[in-house]
Amino acid sequence: MISIPAKGTPERDALIAEHRRCVDSMKGVAGFSVLYCTTPGDTTDVSGGVHEHPDLRRILLRMRGESPAAGKLVIVCTRIEKEWRIARLSGIRGVPPTFVNDKVYDDEQEIQHDIFLMRLDELPADAGMPEHFHDGWKRKDDNWPVT
Template identity: 65%
Template sequence: MIPIPRPGTPERQRLIDTHWRCIQSMKGVAGCAILECATPGDTTDVGGGIYDDPLLRQVLFRMRAQPPAGKLVVICTKPDREWRIGRLSGIRGVPPSFVDERVFEDEQEVQHAIFLMRLDELPESDGMPEHFHEGWKRGAYNWT
């Protein structure tokens, strides 16, 4: 498996820069695809991002594969105008809680902020075989 780049390394900064370029390139596009548009906001010609960067693809895969308990998510507080970062409880029926007081006016920028927070939270050794389990819908995660 590929280790998660640590702070201060050129690989980590390259991942952050690539993610930011992709986020900026996709402004105005619904969802959050980590790809670069030839013309910003126009998805008829995309490339870069996870297509060209295997380390970024692997890191995003590991982030998305985390169990739901404690996972960071985007919470829309005012439709199409305001977003905040929340953390899932991992218990069905218990709402997520806000992680801080920041309010974002751009849906893509909140996605990048979550990427940076997840990058800080992932241990360098994450993604090794011992971190995988049979599934997140097990009793330990309150899916009974």
């Protein structure tokens, strides 16, 4: 399996550039997908992104496969349809997420790209390797009653 590209490599720069291209083309579209709109803001003709860039698709799948508990980056809407901020989950039920910085976004798409960059920096080079997978969510050390 291929490792995550290191900082400063052409492969990593290409991933970031393709993600940026998709983000810019999705402005004005509700929600978010890593796809390239031929006409910005119009999803009737999409290409690029995860359809045509296998390394970007692989990286996004690995990011989504990481443990969702403590430390996961999330988007928090601070003013409905107007302002968003990046926060980090505590991993403890009832404990609210904490904001990672003071930056306030007025565009849903821009915050997605910044989270992508933050997660790419935090993702270990060997993330998603087969040796890191386990038998599943019902392992005996997951506090499930043994039957």
